[in-house]
Amino acid sequence: MEKFQTLTSTCVPLPIENVDTDQIIPARFLKATTREGFGNNLFADWRYDKSGQPINNFVLNNPTYSGQVLVAGKNFGSGSSREHAAWALAGYGFKVVVSSFFADIFKGNALNNGVLPVVVSDVFLLELFAAIQVDPTTTITVNLEQQTICNNASGVVETFEINPYKKECLLHGLDDIDYLLSKKEAIEAWEKVH
C-alpha cells in the first residue's frame, strides 16, 4: 500500500446523499478476477449513457472539475460490501473522499486500499460545496498526522477522527495482513483453549 501523509488538491463535487456502492461500481462490472481496471467504470451508469457515450452533465465528465479529492453528500458508500467500490475510486485516482457520514464497510474497505475517508461536519461540507461552486479551483489540504482538513478558500480548518492503528498503517503504507501474520502464536494459543 502507498503511504499517505498530506495532500493538497482541487476537488470533484458530488452533492448527492446516500451514494451506494451499486452506483460507485455497478454489479455487472464485478466479474473481473483482478483488482485492476475498475477506475474506468467508476460511477459508470451516471457517467456513460446506454451507448457508452459520456453524459456531459455528470461531474466526472466536466473538465471544470478535477483533483484527487471526491466531496460527496451524507452517507457515502452505503449498501453492498463490494471492495470494488474502493478499487474503482483508487483506480480513478482519488486519494481522499470527504463527506459528513460514511457507511461502515465502505470506510474499512477504503482504508484498506489507501483511500482516506474524511468525516467533516455538515456545515464544513456545505461550505465546501459552495466554495467549489463559486470557484472550481478551490483546494483543500488534508494532513493525516495532524488529522486536519483545511478548506483553503475560507481557511476554515476542522479536525477529523481516524482510528490510531489505521492512521499508523496509512502513514507507513502497511496493511493488516502483515500484522495478523505476526500474531500466529496468539491465534494458535486461542484455538487451544476454545
Add this chain to the structure above:
Amino acid sequence: MTKRTLFDKIWDAHVVTAVPNGPTQLYIDRHYCHEVTSPQAFDGLRKRGLKVFRPEKTTLSPDHNIPTLLQDQPIKDLISKHQVDTLTRNANEFGLTMYGLGHSKNGIIHVIGPENGLTLPGMTIVCGDSHTSTHGAFGSIAFGIGTSEVEMVLASQCILQPRPKTMRITFNGKLKSGVTAKDLALYMISQLTTGGATGYFVEYAGEAIRALSMEERMTVCNLSIEMGARGGMIAPDETTFAYMKGREFVPKEEAWDKALAYWKTLPTDEGAMFDREITFDASAIEPMITYGTNPGMGISIHSSIPKLEEIDPAGRISFEKAMTYMGFTPGEKIEGKSIDYVFLGSCTNGRIEDFRAFTSFVKGKKKAEHVIAWLVPGSWAVEKQIRAEGLDKILEEAGFALRQPGCSACLAMNDDKVPAGKYAVSTSNRNFEGRQGPGARTLLAGPLVAAAAAITGKITDPRQ
C-alpha cells in the same frame, strides 16, 4: 458479575488480541465465500506464498453470477464462467469445500449455511457479502467484509475489527395477520433511514420477534445492513434449537447436549446495557412497499409517497432524483400502480416459507398476463422442498414456473435483468438505481405483496 449482552458474550469469547489503540483481532469460526468477492483475495495469498490457515472453516458456493436456467450446461457468458471457474480452481488449489453448480447443496451462501447446520449460535461468521448479517438470526455475530478482509481470514482465520456499539430494537405486540417479517423490516428501515444504525450491532427482541420462525428471523437480520448496521442478531431459543436439530453439520449426541447448554447461556442478561434502545409497536405495522431508490424509502401500501415539503431540505436533491428515476410524482398514491415484473427469491425471501406464502396467495388464481414473474428458490434444498410439498404444481396451475437457484435478479449479474423503465415488485433487499438492471425500477416488498402484484398486475394489498 457485569451484565452482558448477547453480542458482548460472543465478541468477548473471540478476542485473540487487542491492537494497542486500535481494532480487536477477532477469531472467526465460519467463513463463507462466493465467486465475486474472493478471486482477488486468493490472488493475494498466492502473491504472498500463503496457504489457507484453517481450510475446514471456509465453505464456498458460487451464487451471484450464475444463470437460473440450464445450469447443467456451460455458462454462456464467458466472463461469468471465468469467475465461477476461478472459484473452483481456488477451492481445489487451497483444499476448500465447495458446493459447486449442480451440487445438491449449491445455493445462495446465506441460504445454504443455515440449511446445512454450518451456522450455529455463538459463532463469529463472516463473508465477503453485506447480507452475511442473515446468520445473526441464530444468535451469532455475523457480518459482511471486504475482499482484503477475506484475504485476512483465509490467511489467519482472524480479522481486525473495531468493536461496534450495540443497539437493541424491541418489537412489542403481535404482527397483524397478512403482515410478514419483510414488512416489519421495511417498516423499521423506513423509520430509522438507511444510515440510522451505522456503527451499531443490533439485537432484535420483543414479543413479535420471539414469535417469528427461523426463516422470518433470517429475513429480519438479513436486512440489518440496509439501515447501515454492522449486523443484526436474535438470541437463540427453542425455535432456534428445533430448527437446527438433526441438520447435517450440527453437533450430534453428547456434543449437541454440551453445545445446547452453552447456547442457553448466550441470551442478553437482564439489566445489560445497550448504547441505544429503540422500541416499535409491531401491531401498528401494515404491508409495506418501497417507492424510491434506497430501502429506507418505504411506506405502508395504503399511504402516499411523501411530498417534497415533507423531505428534509438536505435530502431533496436525492429525493427528486429518486422520483425522476422511478417515474413517480411526490404525494401520489402507490396502490393500484401497474407493474411489469415480479421477483420472488434472494437471501432475503428465497426460503421455503416465502414460497409457501407466495403459493398460498396465488393458489387457484391466475397470474396477470402482462406480468413476467421470476420465482427463484434460494437453494437446491429449497427447490426440492417446494416439489416435495407440491407447491410447484399449484404455481404452475396459476401460471408460474420455477427457475434454478441463485442470486438472480437480486443483483442482476446474470441474464435476469429487468429492462430499463420497467417496474419490478421484488422480494430482494435493494432498490438502488440499476440494481436489477440498468434503468430498472424496483419496488421492494414481502412475498405476499409480491404474490398479490403478480396476480392483479398492480400494487395491491394482499389482504383484500
